[in-house]
Amino acid sequence: MRLDFSLFKYVLITTCLLYGCEKALIEEDPINTPVENFDIFWEELDRHYPFFELKQIDWDSVYALHRPSISNNTTPIDLFQTLESISLSLRDAHVNLYTPLGDVEYDFKAGFPVNSNIHAFNYTINRTQASRVVAYGDIINSNLGYITISSFGGERDDYRVIDDILELFKEKDGIIIDVRSNGGGSSLNSDIIATRFADEERLYRHIRYRNGPEQSDFSRWFDDSVKPRGSSQYTSPVVILTNRGCFSTTEDFILAMRTMPHVTIMGDTTGGGSGNPILRELPNGWAFRISTWMVVSPEFVAYEGIGIPPDTTIWINPNDSTAGRDTILEGAINLLN
């Protein structure tokens, strides 16, 4: 009977203790004050951002500079301007702020020539929109194929059309893939395209991410390779057209493609963004994104904030652009012919 009572007592006490105790086990949400919002913004970046050392940013001094100006009487506009200033100081288009007062994104293309592909249409016939983000056609007066990919942010099926396109292009002497101004998306999508051109498995990047509170706390390097997948591979000459608008996943795509011996990168240096951002939220309802990983080439060269240089640099000068000429595309046609 004594055992009976003891067990009952234990059960009742345990249950009473556990009733609703997830609130005790899981840290409470912060409160919504300007100071708390500022601190969370700074701390989340401090915890996750991988480029402080690479970009030689003294994050503590950023806190020391801005924190004294924030009090619980700070207006939303003043807080926005402070966080905007901090965001932009990181020079990273993967660090964004989303607020009712406006969104903040670092303009990584500012000051560089556009080198747009708006005149590529003049060089192609039989142009077909294969999916929302992939179009193809034939280059006039040649046996060359042209594929343009406007984004890697679509659905998987938007990219699986590559198999049908390559079936049509299998007798082509060469293919031009135009990813100019493609701002990225998912590497699962870019992999679908890249694997159709891979002649063998090739290492194309190393990745590491923050795994501790110190700015130098990183995981080990993880290797990523591109290898043949899909019904067939196109291994005749390929030229990838690039400009400063190539960013994020598009740069992963370029890293993968440039490892292949039959591929040439042509145009301008890319935007230089490798962050793989995660979303964070502030108690005042604002949201922001933070880069979380660092990508380097197989030779351990970082391109964050710098960009990937092409094999052949060609810019479109303003006069040519006004005349409707795309000299980058012309360069690719000349190379393949």
Added chain:
Amino acid sequence: MVKLYTALLLVLIAFNAAAQLSDSVSTSSLDVRTGWRHYLLNDEIGSNLNYAGSSAPIFLAYSKSKKARLREWQLIYDAPTLSNTFNESFLDGAFVLIQYGQLFKTSWLSKKNLSVQLGGNLKSVLFVRNFNVVRSGFDNTTGESASSLNLHGRLIKSFNAKHTFVYDLQIALVGYVYGTQFNGSGTGDLLTLDTLTDISNSLSYQIRLGDVVDFLVQYNFRYYQHQRVNTVEYGTQEILAGLKFKFK
């Protein structure tokens, strides 16, 4: 690791003790329950804020017992929608728990009208979460599959032939967690008591309605946490009611 080996040893002792008991009459039962579950979640990859909300899980269990040994299969499905307290952001979740375990009556602890059972189970929980951070216009999917070996204790108190009280306590000893990481891809880690916490506490009250049916009302509390490069933790409490069909 010492704690892990001690716990594993306890499981082995419990199984070994039970193996010495003879099996006789075999009975089976099928439980069907549903009710109310409340979540409080912090998923470091999905958001820095907590997400909470309620749902209506579906619980199915089949058990087969002989005198001293009980084998149990459980399936729980739930599709919660959770939100934070600051904005319109929300997450759509899918939760599936599959569990198989064995319990053995311990004669050295059991008394008249009080049965104590010890054993273990293998549990696999898939919990996928799609965060929609409305302000940003982005969504991201996180989640994990956590498979664990658990120590399971059960206390059954019969007040009379009609009313029975059941208390369950389960503690994960070791587990393999495969899930999203900050690098966006899925990776797996073997976790032990230092880095994996999964504790379930359950109180049930059964009322016998007839020879083949019991009515059952149950309160459950579960706390889960894994610490890898990222930390995910959530607590659920639920009140379920249902019927238990018994057959031979």
